[in-house]
Amino acid sequence: MKVLIVEDNDDYINLLNTEFELAGFEVVLAHDGLEGIEQAKNTNPDIILLDIILSKTLGFSLLRQLKKDDQIKSVPVVAMSNYSSRENEEKVNSLGAVKFIDKGSYKPSQIVEEIRQILERGKSM
Numbered sequence: 844m845k846v847l848i849v850e851d852n853d854d855y856i857n858l859l860n861t862e863f864e865l866a867g868f869e870v871v872l873a874h875d876g877l878e879g880i881e882q883a884k885n886t887n888p889d890i891i892l893l894d895i896i897l898s899k900t901l902g903f904s905l906l907r908q909l910k911k912d913d914q915i916k917s918v919p920v921v922a923m924s925n926y927s928s929r930e931n932e933e934k935v936n937s938l939g940a941v942k943f944i945d946k947g948s949y950k951p952s953q954i955v956e957e958i959r960q961i962l963e964r965g966k967s968m
Contacts, residue, residue: 845869847888849879851898862951876900883915891920910939
């Protein structure tokens with residue numbers, strides 16, 4: 844299973860990378876929205892883990908772009924942020940995300956498990 848992680852915090856992306864690799868995932872990393880779109884198109888991930896607050900662009904606009912692109916719109920996107928709010932959760936869901944994760948409430952190992960469960964549910968549909 845291949846996960847694309849779009850996250851601009853180097854420490855956090857490295858932590859997630861390690862957790863996903865230890866769990867047997869193939870990991871592709873992107874540090875901003877432009878790189879995220881490029882990697883999504885070039886690497887065909889099974890799922891995208893997207894921080895909604897990125898330094899060069901908001902993850903909201905990146906999510907919108909991902910879901911409009913015929914090549915990658917079917918790839919499930921899980922949005923995440925340290926800024927959890929009902930408004931953010933509703934917004935990402937309305938833009939096509941399958942889940943919103945509050946980074947402060949989840950350990951990296953729990954994020955890996957959430958991603959695994961989403962992918963398993965997708966296979967059984």
